[in-house]
Amino acid sequence: MPEQDEQSLGQLVANASRDLSALVRGELELAKAELKESVAAAGKGAGMFGAAGFLVYLAVILLSVAAALGISALGLHPALGFLIVAGVYLLIAGLLAFIGIQNVKKAGPPERTIRSIEEAKALMNRSESNGSDPKQPAAIDR
Numbered sequence: 675m676p677e678q679d680e681q682s683l684g685q686l687v688a689n690a691s692r693d694l695s696a697l698v699r700g701e702l703e704l705a706k707a708e709l710k711e712s713v714a715a716a717g718k719g720a721g722m723f724g725a726a727g728f729l730v731y732l733a734v735i736l737l738s739v740a741a742a743l744g745i746s747a748l749g750l751h752p753a754l755g756f757l758i759v760a761g762v763y764l765l766i767a768g769l770l771a772f773i774g775i776q777n778v779k780k781a782g783p784p785e786r787t788i789r790s791i792e793e794a795k796a797l798m799n800r801s802e803s804n805g806s807d808p809k810q811p812a813a814i815d816r
Contacts, residue, residue: 738763 681689738759745755 742755742759743752745758746752750758
């Protein structure tokens with residue numbers, strides 16, 4: 675005869691279900707906390723990158739002014755020094771634009787996807803011409 679301390683099968687299943695639910699809820703809470711920390715760290719990192727980018731932008735402006743004034747210190751008119759610096763920047767921008775255009779021209783349509791779609795169309799057309807049901811998957815010839 676079973677002892678009174680033993681639980682019935684239904685009680686064991688209920689306890690296991692309750693414990694499993696508690697475990698899943700605990701894991702979800704842990705995942706939420708970890709994600710919250712990760713997102714906060716990523717946000718701080720992105721803010722730091724943004725601040726660094728802004729400071730680099732300011733440094734480029736100041737270095738450009740310094741370069742223009744340095745050219746004018748060589749005996750040229752200050753306006754000519756600023757035009758030279760601006761010209762150098764325009765040459766660099768033109769070079770970057772040229773390289774960018776060349777890279778864009780290299781981009782093409784997704785050839786593998788197009789080929790795969792054409793093969794699927796051909797397979798569908800072949801199965802329809804054989805009289806098979808188009809809703810049923812066609813047998814693949816091997």
